[in-house]
Amino acid sequence: MTPQEQHIDRIQKYLRGELPPNEMTAMKTDIEQNPVLAQEVADYHFLIEGIVAVGAFDFEAKVASWEQKYKLGRSDFEEESEEEASETYTLDELLAMFQPVGAYESRIAKELVGIRSMGNLKVIQPENEADFLEQITFQLENPVNEALKLTIENSEEDEVLKQNIAANTATFTIDLKGFKPGRYYWKLRSKKYGMVLRSFFIQKNLMPPTF
């Protein structure tokens, strides 16, 4: 190990209480006298604690997913398919899946408070940020006499669904089976009447509390 690597090794051993007593005391003195070292130790403390917290979150999510199988009436672990077994997510995956898209959120917020309008197309439901599981139903205030284009994007702005809606449709339902949990955005476009943009969730209960 290089001297720099040995230095980091010493810090992490100090933080985990793994240094011999005399070296622990020496390290404490060094920290008190050296603000740069003190900051370094604080940074590594933050990171190591964070690594443990992320690990705990992932494990606890896994246990919750085992419990969920009972709630859904699927308690037979032996017969569980590989596909079902893979349906657990780590914290960083969930953070990515529920990450808001800043530009979209800002447009939605402005439109909802009436600062900005994207046209005269009016959608009664779904409400912004509604939570769905298997399907989403749209209801227009007034059907329009032209075909509409519906697109759904995930939190990474990847288009996951594109569908034409026939002219004069007032209500239609989209199947969400196969969609992963996460935050999504739907856009309903009309050439004449503009566009409506809103967000929705699938399994919002899985959203990390930081959002």
Added chain:
Amino acid sequence: MENSYSNKTKLLEDIQKGDEQLLERLYAQYRSEFIIWAGRRYNCADDTSAEVYQRAFIILYYNIKDGKITELKSSLKTYLFAIAKNVFRERFRDKHNKTSDIEQGAAIQEVDYDIDETYKKEHQKKVVARLLQRIGEPCKTVLHLFFFKNYSVEAIAITMGYKDERVVSKRKSVCLKQLRELMKK
């Protein structure tokens, strides 16, 4: 499942390693019995019992992972149910304390402090999760195995296929350094 382990030390070792298949099977093995037992003993709904069971199972795993349980003097079930009794006790105590605090109009400052701490912890978790995502493999796994699962450097060398523990120690320091550099950007 536990019965199929003639050697309790091996069972403990496999739990400590975080063998997920084993953990999931152990979770399933005691769950039904626990729900019935808790329902009778504490007169609580199945959902409450299931919540307590989850919490107790997580604590049991952490205790083994963190080396607080180093040998099984009784069956794993005995440990699990004993932990669950404590979880129930805490829940009842918390419920009682919360009511008392509200009645006395006190502890508001304490609650604010808790919220602040919770927010800080959530923020820390979120920041580090993102950093780990950016740093990628093998750093992510090495750091997870060492700091969360408490694997020894020797065990990490075997798991990750490294030549020896010196490679692991070096890798660990390099990864931590990179993580800090990413954080500072």
